[in-house]
Amino acid sequence: MMKNLMRLDQLSGMSDDALLKAYANGIPEASQILTDRFMSKIFTQAFHRVRNEADADDIAQEAMLRLWRIAPNWKQGNAKISTWLYKIVNNLCIDRLRQKKTEYLGAVTEPIDDRQNVTHYLLNQSRAKALYSALAKLPIRQREAVSMRHLEGISNPEIAEKLELSIEAVESLIARGKRALSDALQSQKSELGYQND
Amino acid sequence: MTENKDNKDFELEDFFTAAKQTAPEVSKTLRRKILDTSEQEFERSKNYTSKKHHNSWWNYLFNEFGGFYSIVGYGTVATIGIFIGLSNPHWSNIILQLDENITIAELELADPFVYLSSLYLGE
Numbered sequence: 001m002m003k004n005l006m007r008l009d010q011l012s013g014m015s016d017d018a019l020l021k022a023y024a025n026g027i028p029e030a031s032q033i034l035t036d037r038f039m040s041k042i043f044t045q046a047f048h049r050v051r052n053e054a055d056a057d058d059i060a061q062e063a064m065l066r067l068w069r070i071a072p073n074w075k076q077g078n079a080k081i082s083t084w085l086y087k088i089v090n091n092l093c094i095d096r097l098r099q100k101k102t103e104y105l106g107a108v109t110e111p112i113d114d115r116q117n118v119t120h121y122l123l124n125q126s127r128a129k130a131l132y133s134a135l136a137k138l139p140i141r142q143r144e145a146v147s148m149r150h151l152e153g154i155s156n157p158e159i160a161e162k163l164e165l166s167i168e169a170v171e172s173l174i175a176r177g178k179r180a181l182s183d184a185l186q187s188q189k190s191e192l193g194y195q196n197d
Numbered sequence: 198m199t200e201n202k203d204n205k206d207f208e209l210e211d212f213f214t215a216a217k218q219t220a221p222e223v224s225k226t227l228r229r230k231i232l233d234t235s236e237q238e239f240e241r242s243k244n245y246t247s248k249k250h251h252n253s254w255w256n257y258l259f260n261e262f263g264g265f266y267s268i269v270g271y272g273t274v275a276t277i278g279i280f281i282g283l284s285n286p287h288w289s290n291i292i293l294q295l296d297e298n299i300t301i302a303e304l305e306l307a308d309p310f311v312y313l314s315s316l317y318l319g320e
Contacts, residue, residue, distance in 0.1 A: 035231050039223055040223045060231070064235070065231075123215070125219055151217060182209055
């Protein structure tokens with residue numbers, strides 16, 4: 001147990017690539033650190049795309065399984081694991097949406113929290129639905145950039161790397177995307193808890 | 198105009214916040230499932246590697262010929278055979294000659310005056 005903890009402590013300082021190599025070379029504990037580093041990010045990414053918790057769970061699990069499988073053949077320095085995972089999750093989401101033919105605005109699955117004000121909760125729900133609906137109408141690159149920046153909290157340089165674009169191009173995509181979103185949501189202001197000017 | 202734009206951005210931020218708030222947290226079950234699959238894959242790849250080692254062509258060949266010691270035996274016999282095949286056809290004479298030399302040396306050791314006595318006897 002103590003040995004295991006020491007090992008985890010040593011592993012936690014390692015880079016993603018080194019951890020994957022360690023896993024492939026017979027140190028199973030490395031997968032724990034990698035899971036903790038990526039699980040939340042890929043789940044959030046998947047959820048904001050498929051809008052269904054169970055599907056997002058499946059996608060995150062499948063993406064990580066693919067990571068474990070590719071571990072023995074992973075070539076260090078070729079691609080960042082985060083970028084590779086981003087692409088895998090993206091493709092899995094596209095496949096899932098195709099399979100289910102689900103709209104971007106699926107059912108929001110979170111149950112009502114008793115502590116939360118019901119009115120506020122319902123308002124949040126309708127705002128979220130409206131946002132996802134407006135996002136679905138954006139061109140795919142704009143949608144991805146806005147979603148990554150504002151829903152997943154990824155920095156512009158990271159988005160640039162994932163989308164293989166310059167930082168300026170990402171900034172431009174986000175700005176245009178937000179403008180289009182604002183325009184799309186303007187018409188629904190009164191229904192979404194805002195007073196018309 | 199600027200005020201209007203800022204106001205729009207502020208409202209948009211509300212929408213993003215709402216979307217984030219309605220998104221569920223990552224469950225512990227998901228973590229467990231991911232770690233389970235990592236363990237399964239780890240075991241699978243370990244078995245595959247050891248099977249790969251056991252199923253290698255040279256391993257099959259060794260087993261076919263009766264294992265490592267048999268192979269060493271065959272190798273030794275083959276080496277001797279090749280040596281006999283390639284060496285001087287009269288190599289057996291070398292051994293006989295060697296045997297003669299040893300006999301003379303033994304005689305010399307047994308009786309150091311053997312030549313001397315034969316010399317005297319000859320005279």
